[in-house]
Amino acid sequence: MATPTTEDQPQPTNPIISMFETFRDELDEHHDRRERLIKTSRDITALSKKIIFSLQRYPSQSPNPPPTHKLTLKTALPANITKETTTRFTQIHTLFTSILPDLAAPPNTWRYQRQLSSGIQEFIEALSFHHYLTTQTLITLPEVQAHLPPQILVTEEDYLLGLFDLTGEMMRFAVTALSAGNADTSTGGEEGGEGAVGLGEEHRGIVVDLRDMRSGFEGLSVPRRHVMFKDMGKKVDVMQGSVEKVERAAYGILVRGRERPKGWRPDLVVAGGGGGEEGY
Amino acid sequence: MIDHHIFEDLQAKIDDEAAVRDELHDIVQTLARKGRSTQAILSRAHSTPTDQLKPVLDDATKEIIAQRDEVSRLKTVADKHPFYKYNGLWTRELQNLVSSIELCAWLGGLEEYKTDSSASFLTIEEVGKFLVPVNLKEQDAFHLTIEEYLLALISMVEELARLAVNSVTLGDYTRPVQIGNFIKDLFAGFQLLNLKNDILRKRSDGIKYSVKKVEDVVYDLSLRNLIPKGSAAA
Numbered sequence: 001m002a003t004p005t006t007e008d009q010p011q012p013t014n015p016i017i018s019m020f021e022t023f024r025d026e027l028d029e030h031h032d033r034r035e036r037l038i039k040t041s042r043d044i045t046a047l048s049k050k051i052i053f054s055l056q057r058y059p060s061q062s063p064n065p066p067p068t069h070k071l072t073l074k075t076a077l078p079a080n081i082t083k084e085t086t087t088r089f090t091q092i093h094t095l096f097t098s099i100l101p102d103l104a105a106p107p108n109t110w111r112y113q114r115q116l117s118s119g120i121q122e123f124i125e126a127l128s129f130h131h132y133l134t135t136q137t138l139i140t141l142p143e144v145q146a147h148l149p150p151q152i153l154v155t156e157e158d159y160l161l162g163l164f165d166l167t168g169e170m171m172r173f174a175v176t177a178l179s180a181g182n183a184d185t186s187t188g189g190e191e192g193g194e195g196a197v198g199l200g201e202e203h204r205g206i207v208v209d210l211r212d213m214r215s216g217f218e219g220l221s222v223p224r225r226h227v228m229f230k231d232m233g234k235k236v237d238v239m240q241g242s243v244e245k246v247e248r249a250a251y252g253i254l255v256r257g258r259e260r261p262k263g264w265r266p267d268l269v270v271a272g273g274g275g276g277e278e279g280y
Numbered sequence: 281m282i283d284h285h286i287f288e289d290l291q292a293k294i295d296d297e298a299a300v301r302d303e304l305h306d307i308v309q310t311l312a313r314k315g316r317s318t319q320a321i322l323s324r325a326h327s328t329p330t331d332q333l334k335p336v337l338d339d340a341t342k343e344i345i346a347q348r349d350e351v352s353r354l355k356t357v358a359d360k361h362p363f364y365k366y367n368g369l370w371t372r373e374l375q376n377l378v379s380s381i382e383l384c385a386w387l388g389g390l391e392e393y394k395t396d397s398s399a400s401f402l403t404i405e406e407v408g409k410f411l412v413p414v415n416l417k418e419q420d421a422f423h424l425t426i427e428e429y430l431l432a433l434i435s436m437v438e439e440l441a442r443l444a445v446n447s448v449t450l451g452d453y454t455r456p457v458q459i460g461n462f463i464k465d466l467f468a469g470f471q472l473l474n475l476k477n478d479i480l481r482k483r484s485d486g487i488k489y490s491v492k493k494v495e496d497v498v499y500d501l502s503l504r505n506l507i508p509k510g511s512a513a514a
Contacts, residue, residue, distance in 0.1 A: 020469035
């Protein structure tokens with residue numbers, strides 16, 4: 001039976017109080033660490049977005065790019081863009097390195113996984129986009145890990161959700177590229193005759209790749225109890241919308257490309273259908 | 281060019297993880313079932329006078345020991361994986377179990393696990409000796425976290441507030457005073473914590489209502505001079 005505690009001693013000697021003081025210190029340490037990691041994760045997200053923006057500027061804004069450079073995949077990016085992205089990637093790497101002490105204790109990599117997850121996903125989006133533009137392949141999970149300190153945990157979920165977002169970036173890139181690329185085709189058409197009208201090799205490539213990714217994503221079955229289950233539905237919708245936008249854009253270029261005035265862009269607001277907020 | 285192996289690998293990983301979750305989920309289900317029967321037994325305390333509590337506590341202890349076996353089965357499986365990856369699966373049931381242990385101990389059971397036999401509850405270290413390791417910070421293994429322990433104490437406080445009322449119905453006018461003293465001490469402890477806007481904050485905000493509930497009972501009793509002389513801090 002409980003014995004009532006009727007101590008009149010000063011507070012600190014009360015066993016309950018001293019136990020709670022220990023708890024307070026432990027919880028404070030945990031909350032501080034948690035907040036540091038959330039902040040770093042946000043910084044990583046912001047830098048990753050900047051990388052993505054500069055990569056997206058590549059088709060539309062590189063000033064007088066040499067013809068070979070224009071919107072081709074699998075080649076080196078223009079120097080000004082490379083310079084910017086390299087700086088950002090280095091900054092991100094520094095941020096990841098800065099949080100390693102907080103993750104040093106073995107349980108911590110998973111304990112704080114949720115706090116870092118959004119930053120890591122955004123980083124994967126930027127990295128995989130960069131990787132796609134330079135190699136026209138999807139970056140693999142081990143390749144992503146190789147870009148990070150080994151103590152940083154990259155889960156399959158983060159990787160997969162990052163790839164979903166990649167489709168949105170590819171869509172934006174493809175749409176810009178298709179309209180800009182079409183300008184080439186039409187000038188080429190004036191010189192070389194009608195046979196030249198059509199999609200360039202790279203443009204066809206990106207449409208085919210998006211379609212392949214879509215079928216890959218759609219082939220995944222995620223059980224109800226899986227952590228990813230709730231995120232998947234919305235991501236799949238957005239991804240499908242992106243793929244369709246590019247398909248419609250490619251169609252528009254082929255059918256109406258010849259007639260279109262200079263500077264014309266595929267009308268995505270009408271053609272896009274679902275996933276409207278991603279419109280470019 | 282999209283390499284389809286990427287998606288095949290992902291599917292394999294998703295399937296692996298689903299299998300782990302299913303395995304853990306099954307054990308947690310068993311633990312939950314036994315937990316409900318422990319709680320059913322302990323709730324008999326609300327209608328049992330203090331001097332007849334012994335059989336209730338013995339029954340409860342038996343169930344708690346059975347749950348402990350289930351927890352060690354869970355631990356064996358869980359220890360093959362990172363602790364914080366899956367701990368959300370069992371945290372609720374583990375809290376319920378610790379709450380039952382604490383209530384049982386407060387009522388006078390589980391004496392052999394108390395360092396100080398006059399103590400009214402088990403400290404986190406004592407729970408650790410009885411059940412599973414606690415608060416492992418340097419080792420990625422199964423354990424009871426501080427948050428889980430604190431949440432379990434809060435559930436126990438809520439149950440004790442109810443017991444204070446029911447003790448009076450049973451004609452026991454001493455126990456509400458003991459309960460009042462104990463939960464006021466815990467309340468003071470919780471006030472030392474710097475809580476964030478999380479579940480712990482939300483739940484611990486409820487303690488003050490439990491304290492008030494018990495204070496009202498004690499007030500009613502003392503107003504009518506019903507508290508036996510010489511009883512705890514009357």
